[in-house]
Amino acid sequence: MDRLTNTVRPYAWGSTTAIPELLGTEPTGEPQAEMWMGAHPGAPSRVDRGGGPVSLAEVIAADPADELGEASVERFGPKLPFLLKVLAAAAPLSLQVHPTLDQARLGYQREEESGVPIDAQDRNYKDANHKPELICALTVFEGLCGFRSATEAAELIDGLGVDSLTPYVDVLRAKPEDDALREVLTGVLRADKEEMAESVAAAAAAAERLGSGSGPYAAAYATYASVARNYPGDPGVIAAMLLNTVQLLPGEAMFLGAGVPHAYLDGLGVEIMANSDNVLRCGLTPKHVDVPELLHIVRFEATAPGVLHPDADGAFDTPVDDFRLFRYDLDEGPRSLEARTPQILLCTDGSAELTTAAGTRLSLHRGESAYVPAADEAVHVTGSGTLFRATVRV
Numbered sequence: 001m002d003r004l005t006n007t008v009r010p011y012a013w014g015s016t017t018a019i020p021e022l023l024g025t026e027p028t029g030e031p032q033a034e035m036w037m038g039a040h041p042g043a044p045s046r047v048d049r050g051g052g053p054v055s056l057a058e059v060i061a062a063d064p065a066d067e068l069g070e071a072s073v074e075r076f077g078p079k080l081p082f083l084l085k086v087l088a089a090a091a092p093l094s095l096q097v098h099p100t101l102d103q104a105r106l107g108y109q110r111e112e113e114s115g116v117p118i119d120a121q122d123r124n125y126k127d128a129n130h131k132p133e134l135i136c137a138l139t140v141f142e143g144l145c146g147f148r149s150a151t152e153a154a155e156l157i158d159g160l161g162v163d164s165l166t167p168y169v170d171v172l173r174a175k176p177e178d179d180a181l182r183e184v185l186t187g188v189l190r191a192d193k194e195e196m197a198e199s200v201a202a203a204a205a206a207a208e209r210l211g212s213g214s215g216p217y218a219a220a221y222a223t224y225a226s227v228a229r230n231y232p233g234d235p236g237v238i239a240a241m242l243l244n245t246v247q248l249l250p251g252e253a254m255f256l257g258a259g260v261p262h263a264y265l266d267g268l269g270v271e272i273m274a275n276s277d278n279v280l281r282c283g284l285t286p287k288h289v290d291v292p293e294l295l296h297i298v299r300f301e302a303t304a305p306g307v308l309h310p311d312a313d314g315a316f317d318t319p320v321d322d323f324r325l326f327r328y329d330l331d332e333g334p335r336s337l338e339a340r341t342p343q344i345l346l347c348t349d350g351s352a353e354l355t356t357a358a359g360t361r362l363s364l365h366r367g368e369s370a371y372v373p374a375a376d377e378a379v380h381v382t383g384s385g386t387l388f389r390a391t392v393r394v
Helices: 018-023 056-062 064-068 070-076 101-114 150-158 163-174 177-190 193-211 218-230 236-240 291-297
Strands: 007-009 034-037 046-048 053-055 082-089 095-097 133-137 141-147 243-248 253-256 262-274 280-283 324-329 335-338 343-356 361-365 369-372 378-391
Touching: 018 082, 018 262, 046 056, 053 056, 056 064, 064 070, 082 343, 082 378, 095 236, 101 291, 133 141, 133 243, 133 324, 141 253, 150 163, 150 177, 163 177, 163 193, 177 236, 177 280, 177 291, 193 218, 193 236, 218 236, 218 243, 218 262, 236 280, 243 253, 243 262, 280 291, 361 369
Parallel strands: none
Antiparallel strands: 007 034, 034 082, 046 053, 082 262, 095 262, 095 280, 133 253, 133 262, 141 243, 141 262, 324 378, 335 378, 343 361, 343 369, 343 378
């Protein structure tokens, strides 16, 4: 069992205060967007087993069977299958979608064979893995997830009173839902940039006005107005209006599967994902948007975003095996975390006392985390507060 030293990534959309408050450190004045816990090569955690700090990725590579367990290595290979993060959004992230495992493998192979550099701005597939995600709110957390029904999207966009958007409203009302959503998203992303910027400006002004009212979409308009303030003229503002708005309360979670467009807007949360960098963007970004490939990946179906709560064992139910996330209220009593898989434990409130079967002890306070190799098999936990546990299903 090892205490983790983690890297905080300073993306521009990050909060300047949320992660420092969690860690009990002074803000630097710069955005601190994500704290990574795991063995991702972009920013692996570090452990010290007596010889000084070492990358967790190097530790795992030296002995995958003991660190990950034979079952995990057989299923996912000699790498940690998941990445755990604390995510602090103060501005909207890009509107994005992730591929299925088969799509990622084919896309990665295609770009490798075509000689596209791995760090090229127009590269879509950085690896051959899928990227399902789960976000659990630590504060009230705002996001967008999945398509609205075509009927709702038509009513919402028509309510803006922007003439240049009327053709999209007509399509949403006249065609079968999946065809309508595909045609409108395609039209928005392929529209003339100057003309679309004018439409976005008009839509943003209307959303500002309507968001302060009391109509059925007032809260949604307020959300889209906020998005537009951060990305003036971006066609992703109109694309976002096709999506459901979501608000998670602390302790609630949301799963994001392949093909589902989504964006995080504001709040602090614990996020877990398969160990991948594969993202196709739909807007709200200055980065590359590959419209043909995006249209191949997106699932054009209306879906209500499901809000998840932990079950009696503290687990969030997800349809993937790459990760499992548990949330424990330690005030309810001690727990024995038995596993022959790798585990990362994160304390987000109060403190936790960890003891392995071999008698190794470690205290975690708010914002601190630990790595438990598969060879440790079990950890006994006592304390008061909230503890998150990340592991893998094998």
